[in-house]
Amino acid sequence: MNKKTDKTSTPQRILDSAEALFAESGYDGVSLRMITKLAGVELALPNYHFGSKLGLFRAVIQRRSVILNNERMEALNALSDRAESEDLIEAFIGPFLRRSLFGGEGWRDYARVVAQIANSPRWTSEIMSAEFDPVAIEFIRRVRVRFPVAKTEDVYWSFHFLLGAMTMTFAQTGRIDLLSGDTCRGSDLSEIHLRMVPFLSAGFSRLCKGST
Amino acid sequence: MNKKTDKTSTPQRILDSAEALFAESGYDGVSLRMITKLAGVELALPNYHFGSKLGLFRAVIQRRSVILNNERMEALNALSDRAESEDLIEAFIGPFLRRSLFGGEGWRDYARVVAQIANSPRWTSEIMSAEFDPVAIEFIRRVRVRFPVAKTEDVYWSFHFLLGAMTMTFAQTGRIDLLSGDTCRGSDLSEIHLRMVPFLSAGFSRLCKGST
DNA sequence: GCTATATTTGAACACATGTTCAAATATAGC
DNA sequence: GCTATATTTGAACATGTGTTCAAATATAGC
Numbered sequence A, B: 001m002n003k004k005t006d007k008t009s010t011p012q013r014i015l016d017s018a019e020a021l022f023a024e025s026g027y028d029g030v031s032l033r034m035i036t037k038l039a040g041v042e043l044a045l046p047n048y049h050f051g052s053k054l055g056l057f058r059a060v061i062q063r064r065s066v067i068l069n070n071e072r073m074e075a076l077n078a079l080s081d082r083a084e085s086e087d088l089i090e091a092f093i094g095p096f097l098r099r100s101l102f103g104g105e106g107w108r109d110y111a112r113v114v115a116q117i118a119n120s121p122r123w124t125s126e127i128m129s130a131e132f133d134p135v136a137i138e139f140i141r142r143v144r145v146r147f148p149v150a151k152t153e154d155v156y157w158s159f160h161f162l163l164g165a166m167t168m169t170f171a172q173t174g175r176i177d178l179l180s181g182d183t184c185r186g187s188d189l190s191e192i193h194l195r196m197v198p199f200l201s202a203g204f205s206r207l208c209k210g211s212t
Numbered sequence C: 001g002c003t004a005t006a007t008t009t010g011a012a013c014a015c016a017t018g019t020t021c022a023a024a025t026a027t028a029g030c
Numbered sequence D: 001g002c003t004a005t006a007t008t009t010g011a012a013c014a015t016g017t018g019t020t021c022a023a024a025t026a027t028a029g030c
Helices: A010-025 A030-039 A045-050 A053-077 A085-102 A104-117 A119-147 A152-171 A175-179 A191-209 B010-023 B031-039 B045-050 B055-075 B084-100 B104-119 B121-146 B151-170 B173-178 B191-208
Strands: none
Touching: A010 A030, A010 A045, A010 A053, A010 A104, A010 B121, A030 A045, A030 A053, A045 A053, A053 A085, A053 A104, A053 A119, A085 A104, A085 A119, A085 A152, A085 A175, A085 A191, A104 A152, A104 B084, A119 A152, A119 A175, A119 A191, A119 B010, A119 B173, A152 A191, A152 B151, A152 B173, A152 B191, A175 B121, A191 B104, A191 B151, A191 B191, B010 B031, B010 B045, B010 B055, B010 B104, B031 B045, B031 B055, B045 B055, B055 B104, B055 B121, B084 B104, B084 B121, B084 B151, B104 B121, B104 B151, B121 B151, B121 B191, B151 B191
């Protein structure tokens, strides 16, 4: 009936449903039956199009990581060598935050999936490092240009703290909403963006200026 | 045979095994059969002692959160009203980091479990807020004493970034090890502790001093 | 030593899981 | 319109899941 009128293809519908459910309950908390039911397709189709549940999960991640990393790499490459730390951090986190803010539900769910796998040892090397380390390496290279006297460890640990703040933001668990009595809303990514860059920039400066 | 010579009780053995496995694969990635096999006990015993798998999970969290939150609350209460932001942050994160560092495998695994649920929407209100918000509220209260002119939102968002850095540290995924070619090691919590306090303190100062 | 309670055992239950496959159907190339 | 390929269907498979329970055993109180 209206299945034919749906403009989105089967693989896309599966990816969208999987993304939404993985964001809510993580990889092991979601079954193929839940995904196919939400997508309105047969149970066998994810395996046909993506080989396995794991293949589907990887496809969910890669679909947007490719787009995202291009944007982030471009933003980094657009900077001059004398860019301030604010600009560096902005280039690193800005594209991701903007996508989550203006990209619709899909991008927001995607960020929530990434946040969960970022803190799970199971997906670290297989997904996180494989997908996101190239941009991280370029970011760190530029931080070291900006802070030439900084010790190597200080740069990496600063980056580690940045990653944590970023991940917690993407997770969108609603904890800060609850804690603040809705004074702050985790979905207000523009409010966060506004504060995240100066906060982290101050941290980088303190740690990487080499005053110690 | 040697079961009687084991000094640890059955509930404790179950908690320890569950903790270790949850740290590795999360709640849904672990079955009761994996837990009981590792603990060397019968399948029915977790349900007998903890009611259900969910009850076991909650017990894993609460066993150490009680100890931890007492220590953290004491550390906060030991501060004078004119304590610097470094001292506030130290009191908030210090006890947790020290336990993870010197408390043995159990505490390290515990921190990894907490890190995973901290970024999962599923456990936010049920566990994270319920267990850890009281200390958070006291911390925030004291930050506002230290920075009386700070806007409410700035304080909460600063706390949010702190939480992210803390969570990423506890996760111990090994990503920073990989990224830095083992220049940095996620298990070196003392190295992190040393840098985390100044990094975050600089962020709080930048955001909460009220200079706009 | 006996009794009442607490714990452990071992098996079974009903249901959910990812994956597979031949048959049916739709699609595209000529 | 026909043929070859791509996709979809619907059912089944073997295995894993949390939970339950009566029977067996251990433990503690007197």
